[in-house]
Amino acid sequence: MTDDVGSKHRQGDRKRLMEAAVVLAIVLFLIFVMPSLLTAVGQSFRLKLLGRFLALAIAALGIDLIWGYTGLLSLGHGIFFGLGGYAIGMHLKLQIPPGELPDFMGLYGVTTLPWFWRPFYSFPFTLVAIVLIPSLLAGFVGYLVFRSRIKGVYFSILTQAVTIIFFNFFNGQQRLVNGTNGLIDFKTLLGATVSDPKTQFGFYCCTIIVLVAAYALCRWLTSDRFGALLIAIRDDESRTRFLGYDPAEAKTLVFAVSAALAGIAGALYTLQSESISPRSMDVASSIEMVIWVAVGGRATLVGAILGAVLVNFARSLLSEQFPEIWLFFQGALFLLVVLVLPNGIIGWCRTNGHELVLKLLKRSPIATATYPSLEQDLDVQQERRKLEPKE
């Protein structure tokens, strides 16, 4: 028995090492090979797009945590994304001689810097704010909502309502945050020119590293007992209470973590797109995030990343060719996924994919000389293992 547990353990370790190696290979490829590859085919501008989409993938990981694993469909992650974006945006707008005001404020006759802008002079504060403001907001809202046992579609509607409040606030406050136009025209960050290709490549590398860290965090959260607990909450919440768990605690924590991921994504995206506007926190963009995860595959993590990158590349390619068609295509894509691939791309690969590959290679799944069902019976396998002579 103990041997069994031990060997499972070692197997797990080997798997984890393999996974780390694959991740490392992808990271090295993205940083060292991808840029020259894209330059070679004359598509170097796509690298910048890739960087942005990888930033969006961080937000998708957060959605996967809260929706795929914990079963809470949040339609309000645009808020957290936007808050992260505005936090870094405000810092960037404050890269001006002391005493001066960000350019847009002059247009609206603002004479003194609003109080909540002041702390954003400091870069360390900004970094903390990118993570903490979204997660504290999510923690606070989540605690109230989950304590009163609001779930399912009511939770989704509530997150949408909050999104509308935030959108209207940021959209309407010209004097404070430049309203509809948002924050644009950034100059420098830590002395480096934001629009300089070298700086942008730095942001690209930075995004990849943060994405890997976010992936590792999500893997950790969804492994072992805590991951099992999240799935348990998703599938039968009241049962977890009778086991002695408080689902409200777990949901609040996961909601806060996923909000923090969205905030970080928003900041990295803002750096690379060199603008942040209230449109990033409207309801439509929140729903888009959900679509990425649905396409890639819920509760798969890799699917979330893949979905975000694929859907966004499809979008940029399609809207280059047929500018008006993208929204129809997105709708069709969502329908297709719901009807044909309910578990998303990765989910499909895990269930049907390998069988299909074997069939294409004209191989039956398991070569057997006797009754296949008997060969595959787990009880039979166990008995056989017991009968085999011990080494």
Added chain:
Amino acid sequence: MINPDRILEIENLTINFDGFKALRNLNFHMETGELRVIIGPNGAGKTTFLDVITGKVKPTEGQVRFKGRNLRALSEHQIARLGIGRKFQTPRIYLKLTPRQNLELSCNRDKGILPTLIQKTPVAERRTVGGLLETIGLVPKADIAAALLSHGEKQRLEIGMLVAQSPDLLLVDEPVAGLTDEETYLTGELLTSLAESHSIIVIEHDMEFVRQIARQVTVLHEGSVLCEGTIDEVQSNPRVIEVYLGQPQEEPHAAA
């Protein structure tokens, strides 16, 4: 008033669902280490009775005390942590998780959110889970999704989860519904062996099964206790016969 030997004391319990009294002035107590069977016709309030003890439903009047402690202010998970475990009528296991994960989840000693997150499953708990898997005969299927188990295996897994939780009081709702005669008998054996170290309340319809395991039987009728006694006493009680056979009755007043 508080009697330390009594694991569960219920006084004047009334549950009012918008005018419908699911339980009325119910009084009940049981000693530590007892195995008690509760029977009663459909709609007698048996499941509501368990819902109140586990905190799913709050008393309209009266109180429930577990080991002398009033449960009114506690929520379900706090009551579960105090040591009350529940098995549901239809198995409620996590189909997407493996039997091993199901057991590990319920075996966890510290169910706060941070300890669950930060601590890896301790070796001692892994061993407990391994042992339990052997007891319930699921070793070969320990690492496949629980959705693939048969009905009887699911029932065994849920009883395993209940034991892994190691509660002081086990509430078991119709454990043999849908089982074969042999499985029913084995479940009975399992419950009687568990009764050596736990206090157990079993709700059941199957009178043969009740006869196999019962020492003390409580009959519920229309939300209150009709009578209590050994199985023979209960079965020969004219009021019980009346209630079960549905003969014309005078006033269905319960013996409180």
